[in-house]
Amino acid sequence: MEALLFLVAIAAVIGLLIVPAVRRRRELRDNGGFPVRVAEPDRYGFVPPDRLDVRLPGPDRELVEALEETQRTQDWRPVARLLALTDDDPELRWQRVQSLAGAAAVELAHARTAPAAEGRPPAEHSALSLSKDAREPGAPVASRDARWLRDWRASSPRDAGCAQVYAQFLVWQALGDTGSADRRIILEEARDIAREASRLAPADPTSRIVELFAARAAGVRRADFEALWEEVRRRAPHHMGAHLVALPYWSAKGQGSREDAYAFAQRAAGEAPEGTLLPALPLFAVYDHLPEANMVSGLYRSAVVEQAVAGAQYALHHAPDDHPVAPHVRHLLLCFLVRGERYAEAMEQVRAVDGYVGAVPWVDGGDPAAEYAAYRALAVAGYESRGGDAAHTPPTH
Numbered sequence: 001m002e003a004l005l006f007l008v009a010i011a012a013v014i015g016l017l018i019v020p021a022v023r024r025r026r027e028l029r030d031n032g033g034f035p036v037r038v039a040e041p042d043r044y045g046f047v048p049p050d051r052l053d054v055r056l057p058g059p060d061r062e063l064v065e066a067l068e069e070t071q072r073t074q075d076w077r078p079v080a081r082l083l084a085l086t087d088d089d090p091e092l093r094w095q096r097v098q099s100l101a102g103a104a105a106v107e108l109a110h111a112r113t114a115p116a117a118e119g120r121p122p123a124e125h126s127a128l129s130l131s132k133d134a135r136e137p138g139a140p141v142a143s144r145d146a147r148w149l150r151d152w153r154a155s156s157p158r159d160a161g162c163a164q165v166y167a168q169f170l171v172w173q174a175l176g177d178t179g180s181a182d183r184r185i186i187l188e189e190a191r192d193i194a195r196e197a198s199r200l201a202p203a204d205p206t207s208r209i210v211e212l213f214a215a216r217a218a219g220v221r222r223a224d225f226e227a228l229w230e231e232v233r234r235r236a237p238h239h240m241g242a243h244l245v246a247l248p249y250w251s252a253k254g255q256g257s258r259e260d261a262y263a264f265a266q267r268a269a270g271e272a273p274e275g276t277l278l279p280a281l282p283l284f285a286v287y288d289h290l291p292e293a294n295m296v297s298g299l300y301r302s303a304v305v306e307q308a309v310a311g312a313q314y315a316l317h318h319a320p321d322d323h324p325v326a327p328h329v330r331h332l333l334l335c336f337l338v339r340g341e342r343y344a345e346a347m348e349q350v351r352a353v354d355g356y357v358g359a360v361p362w363v364d365g366g367d368p369a370a371e372y373a374a375y376r377a378l379a380v381a382g383y384e385s386r387g388g389d390a391a392h393t394p395p396t397h
Helices: 010-030 061-073 077-085 090-113 147-155 160-176 183-200 206-218 222-235 240-250 258-271 278-288 297-301 303-318 326-339 343-353 368-385
Strands: none
Touching: 061 077, 061 090, 061 147, 077 090, 077 147, 077 160, 090 160, 090 206, 090 240, 147 160, 160 183, 160 206, 183 206, 206 222, 206 240, 222 240, 240 258, 240 278, 258 278, 278 303, 278 326, 297 303, 297 326, 303 326, 326 343, 326 368, 343 368
């Protein structure tokens, strides 16, 4: 998710993903594997790459309608009304807060980098936090620069939902400008606003999860992070989104190790009641610790990976079909299934998530749509090489 601002160059995608994949396809074709004809994903009714939605991991029609109206008019009320009605499902509320904050971050990033149009100068690059308006008095305002979020915050300072979105937005801003000297200041501001949201809505775990995200990004001491994690667990012990936020802290890239991350994920999966997505958490721990050169298919047939994949499939099978965090699991599962050359199973996941790419692993690259489209094409090609066709695509499970 940290890559929502598209900070990684597309060259990395070509060098690390497309080239090895094309080489693999050529080898299989020469050995009677893939057909010479290039697979055509559009024959399956899949969404073209230029229409893939980078804002969301999966479908949420109500959120899309509210967000598009807000972004078109820069009026915060449509998203505020939607979030106010999203108070009975903590997982869905967390997902919508993440998506709204991410959409605002992407919108502002585009406004900053877009060339001047209609006599308007681009937004200031120094204004990392929307609470610190860097424009000169009387300067023109960009028509789509996430102004709606600033206005929402100014108009509704006691709206817990606004505070949650605003705090998460600040986290994305800080993570998107890793070289900024203001990063820690922005993260502390995010934590303060998340605590404020907790006071406004103490029963809602979303505020604590956003604070957890900010604390993780700031690299706080282990004791402080553990104390905050216990606050989250008391409110929502089986919240998949909360576990996805916490897991990277325990990883080798965070403040822990591979062993710490595996232990955290396995414990959560083992304690989870049926119907939650927590049995899929070990797959995310495995992903966080993949070696740099990781396109060798044998790696994805190891016992550790196969057990993690099986756990994710089990979680999806037993969780509600409309679980708001299920798309996150499906996207990562798709990646592992393609790399393990389990193409029919990969096609099941493509059918379930196609159209949306706002999830790991795609957002960890420079161009989420291109990353996803490449894997989708490989899934189709592999599926067809083993006798599959568009008329007999496997159903979603």
